[in-house]
Amino acid sequence: MNKKTLIAAALGALMIAPLANAAPLTIEIDNIRTQTGTIRLGVFDEAGYKSDEAVQGANITVDGAKVSVTIDGLAPGSYGIKLYHDVDDNGDMNTNPFGMPTEPFAFSNNAAARFGPASWANAKFEVTEEGAVQSINLN
Amino acid sequence: MTLSRRHFLTSSAAGTAVMGLGLNLPSAFAETSGMPDWHLGYTSAPASGFEPSAMRLVYGKVPAGLKGTLYRNGPAQFRYGADDYASHWFDGDGMVQRIAIADGRAVHSGRFVQTVKHRIEQAEQKFSAPGFGTAGLMSFPVSGPDDVNAANTSVIVIDGQLYALWEAGSAIEMDAATLATKGPKAWSADLAGMPFLAHPKREPDGTVWNLAISGRQVGVYQIGAGGGLKSFGMLDIGKAAYIHDWAMTERHLIIMVQPWLNESLRPPVVEGFEWHPEEGFKFLIVDKDDFSKRRWAQGPARAFYHTGAAWEEADGTIRLDAALYKEPVLGVGGGADEIRGIWNGPDAGFISNLTQIVISPSGDARLIETGLDGDFPQVDPRRHGLPRRLTALVTGQAVSQPGKTAVSVHDWSSGKTSTFDFGESRMVEEFLFVPKPGGVREEESWLIGPVLNLKTGTTDICVFDVARISDGPVCIWRGERAWPLGFHGTWS
Numbered sequence: 140m141n142k143k144t145l146i147a148a149a150l151g152a153l154m155i156a157p158l159a160n161a162a163p164l165t166i167e168i169d170n171i172r173t174q175t176g177t178i179r180l181g182v183f184d185e186a187g188y189k190s191d192e193a194v195q196g197a198n199i200t201v202d203g204a205k206v207s208v209t210i211d212g213l214a215p216g217s218y219g220i221k222l223y224h225d226v227d228d229n230g231d232m233n234t235n236p237f238g239m240p241t242e243p244f245a246f247s248n249n250a251a252a253r254f255g256p257a258s259w260a261n262a263k264f265e266v267t268e269e270g271a272v273q274s275i276n277l278n
Numbered sequence: 279m280t281l282s283r284r285h286f287l288t289s290s291a292a293g294t295a296v297m298g299l300g301l302n303l304p305s306a307f308a309e310t311s312g313m314p315d316w317h318l319g320y321t322s323a324p325a326s327g328f329e330p331s332a333m334r335l336v337y338g339k340v341p342a343g344l345k346g347t348l349y350r351n352g353p354a355q356f357r358y359g360a361d362d363y364a365s366h367w368f369d370g371d372g373m374v375q376r377i378a379i380a381d382g383r384a385v386h387s388g389r390f391v392q393t394v395k396h397r398i399e400q401a402e403q404k405f406s407a408p409g410f411g412t413a414g415l416m417s418f419p420v421s422g423p424d425d426v427n428a429a430n431t432s433v434i435v436i437d438g439q440l441y442a443l444w445e446a447g448s449a450i451e452m453d454a455a456t457l458a459t460k461g462p463k464a465w466s467a468d469l470a471g472m473p474f475l476a477h478p479k480r481e482p483d484g485t486v487w488n489l490a491i492s493g494r495q496v497g498v499y500q501i502g503a504g505g506g507l508k509s510f511g512m513l514d515i516g517k518a519a520y521i522h523d524w525a526m527t528e529r530h531l532i533i534m535v536q537p538w539l540n541e542s543l544r545p546p547v548v549e550g551f552e553w554h555p556e557e558g559f560k561f562l563i564v565d566k567d568d569f570s571k572r573r574w575a576q577g578p579a580r581a582f583y584h585t586g587a588a589w590e591e592a593d594g595t596i597r598l599d600a601a602l603y604k605e606p607v608l609g610v611g612g613g614a615d616e617i618r619g620i621w622n623g624p625d626a627g628f629i630s631n632l633t634q635i636v637i638s639p640s641g642d643a644r645l646i647e648t649g650l651d652g653d654f655p656q657v658d659p660r661r662h663g664l665p666r667r668l669t670a671l672v673t674g675q676a677v678s679q680p681g682k683t684a685v686s687v688h689d690w691s692s693g694k695t696s697t698f699d700f701g702e703s704r705m706v707e708e709f710l711f712v713p714k715p716g717g718v719r720e721e722e723s724w725l726i727g728p729v730l731n732l733k734t735g736t737t738d739i740c741v742f743d744v745a746r747i748s749d750g751p752v753c754i755w756r757g758e759r760a761w762p763l764g765f766h767g768t769w770s
Contacts, residue, residue: 233468236512237492239422241470251419254544278421 162270166220167207168199170276172243173226176201178277180222182210188219188259219262220247224277245275313619315732316679319705319763320617323354323373325400327457328388331757333377333739338753340382341724343715344741347454348377348726349433350707351442352764354390356617358403366411366548367613371396372430372442374457375728375761377739384739384755389457391429391442391450408545410446411612422471423447424462426545431476432766436486437505440770443476445491445522446547454770465499465507472497476766477523479587482660487526487566489533493518493543496533498569511569515562518543520551520606525588525598528663529567532588532598532637535560537579538606548610555579555605561635561643563596577635577643581606586655586669587662594639599669599690601630601653602645616680624675632671632688650695651675652686654708654766658720667691668720668744672706674699679732681705681763685725687747696747705730710769711744721745724752726769730760737761 168178177200181193197208201224223232223244233241247264250257264271313321353370357363364370372391377384390396395407398418407426408414420426427447434441434449441449441463448462448471464470478488484503489496494516500509515535525532537557540550558576565571580602588598607628615621630653634646652673657666667689674684674697683706684699700706709727717723725742737760740751 235469235472236497236510237472237490237495239471241464241468244421252421253416253418254420 162213162215162266162268164210164213164218164266164270165207165272166197166210167205167272167274168222168245168277169205169274170278171201171204171206171224172277173224174201174203176224176226176228178206178222178224179232180208180220182213183219183221185217185219185259185263188221188262191221194218213266215266215268217263218247218266219259219264220273220275221256221262222246222275222277243277245277247273247275249276314621314679315703315735316621316681316705316730317616317619318732318735318760319681319730320356320367320613320619321762322356323388323390323762325355325390327373327390328375328386328759328761330385330387331759333384333386333755333757335382335384336738336754336756338741338751340753341714341741341743344712344724344726345380346712347379347770348375348710348739348767349435349440349454349770350375350377350728350764350767351391351430351433352762352766353428353430354388354762355396355399356762358399358405362404363614363617364405364412365546365614366409366611367608367617368430369405369407369409369412369428370430370617370762371399372428372444373762373764374433374440374442374452375764375767376457377728377755379739386737386739386757386759386761387457388761389452389459391452392459393427393429393450394425395428409547411546411548411610411614413546423473424471427462430765433768434478434480434486435768435770436501437503439505441474443474443478445476446473448472449474465501466510469497469507469510474499475521475524477584479524479526479662480659481526481528481663487531489521489524491521493541496521498531498564500566513562513564513569513572515560517557517560522583523585523600525585525600526566526663527588527590527596527598529565529590530588530596531564531566532596533562533564534582534585534600535562536581536606538581546610548612551606551609553581553606559643561637563637575637575642577637577645580604580633580645583608584653584655586671587657587666589661589663589665591665596637597634598637599632599634599655601655601671602633602647603628603630621680624677629675632669634690648688648693648695650686650688652682656708656710656725658711658713658723659769660713660718661720666720670709670711670725670744672708673697674706676702676705678702679705685709685727685742685747687725687744698742698747698750700729703732705732705763707764708766709740709742710767712769727767728764730763731756735760 246257250261354373440454451460586599652671
């Protein structure tokens with residue numbers, strides 16, 4: 140099994156107090172091409188998805204083609220995930236001179252980008268009191 | 279089967295005979311049935327490509343010393359199913375044609391560039407990617423320009439490596455022998471996904487310069503003869519102009535900012551372009567060795583796709599030639615009628631003027647117009663960026679079909695033009711200069727290019743002696759098939 144590392148505060152995530160009825164969100168990331176660096180992800184509610192303010196986040200050390208992380212403390216509701224693979228571990232999503240990402244990125248539901256991030260409508264999923272699992276393919 | 283479907287399509291009599299046999303006709307037949315003969319140039323190529331096939335020498339004598347490979351690229355997927363047509367000629371998937379010439383023989387093969395767009399659309403058998411002239415489906419994923427890269431505009435070979443070129447995405451690496459697609463080229467890790475224009479310029483020493491365009495931002499690549507990136511710089515041209523081609527002297531880059539502007543760049547991209555003649559035609563002249571040394575010159579508003587090349591005189595005067603139009607052509611819906619077999623006759627708005635643009639050392643640009651209606655200007659590669667006299671181009675507007683019927687060479691020093699007109703029933707494509715071995719002068723070159731022969735239903739490869747253009751081709755090879763009209767090629 141992969142070693143899992145959970146570091147909060149990725150992407151400027153805000154820590155919130157765990158709720159009594161909150162259930163775990165497990166995020167599995169597969170198809171990782173370059174097995175170095177860190178996957179940096181943010182979990183967003185609808186308002187934060189557009190303004191890029193995450194309610195939770197994680198930094199996952201990449202040591203295999205597949206990694207996963209479990210995030211606790213989310214209130215039941217709708218969320219979306221944005222993540223990128225910081226292959227060179229410089230703390231930023233690298234872009235080319237025209238601003239296009241040069242490191243792999245993905246969204247919850249494997250929602251496709253279209254001239255920008257995947258839409259909230261396509262990326263949103265429900266976290267219930269039983270929790271949720273998101274399997275994301277990194278291309 | 280190697281005997282192509284197209285072989286059957288070249289005469290209606292053959293078509294009737296095949297139908298009489300009750301054979302299960304290939305879909306390409308249905309596509310061509312009822313279409314005018316010139317539609318062969320806009321008919322989808324077989325998805326599996328063209329297997330290598332020897333062409334026959336049908337005219338003349340092959341010049342001694344003519345040895346090399348002509349690569350060409352152009353859109354070759356125009357329709358899926360009964361009526362799903364490409365929305366714009368520029369959005370058909372690229373297919374690279376390879377004509378290998380050695381020992382007096384020519385062998386043709388062709389392969390689609392296996393882009394993301396091509397793979398998805400072939401699997402779904404429908405057009406779905408957004409593009410230059412296509413809105414596309416919202417379901418088509420676009421995480422970067424290479425997801426919609428049509429790789430259909432040109433080709434270049436650098437140090438033996440073949441690249442298929444588009445203008446808004448990466449160069450796509452291909453195997454120069456088999457035409458197998460390798461994938462997008464990143465000239466360095468931090469330049470992954472950067473566009474690579476379809477008109478790179480090669481200095482006589484093999485150094486290649488090219489641009490990346492995104493709105494008003496222009497990236498400049500300098501690539502060594504060995505294929506490695508030597509430098510990359512950025513320029514701001516102030517306006518998001520349509521830039522398909524540009525020019526280069528020995529010392530300067532000349533970014534040609536025509537007043538065809540688009541601030542939104544959302545697909546279909548072409549619909550966002552607006553013609554602003556009041557802006558004039560601006561030229562940003564940049565020192566190759568120091569991008570901070572730059573100046574602007576201005577000339578009267580013109581539209582263009584293609585330049586020949588530029589050179590610089592001792593006093594700093596820059597001269598360059600280009601096929602200029604009064605207003606943009608092939609805008610919204612460009613080529614869409616032809617793809618459907620419709621042609622409404624010559625269009626008075628679609629007349630170019632081979633023009634020399636003269637930029638004085640400290641002043642603006644003036645135009646020397648030849649009145650010669652043509653396009654696809656080409657020059658002697660030994661003189662790219664250096665003083666020269668000759669420009670080859672495709673001329674002679676056809677009356678009964680789209681496209682041109684003639685090849686011309688214009689001599690800027692004498693003002694004279696030599697032309698050979700193949701006549702109606704031929705569609706002439708870009709001709710390239712090929713220096714004769716041991717030759718020095720510009721005339722010591724051949725011109726080589728394809729001509730779609732509507733009488734035989736074949737694409738013919740024709741060779742001219744630049745010194746005797748009006749005498750006609752010195753030799754012609756003919757295969758057993760035609761392939762779609764292309765845009766640009768390279769000789770390697």
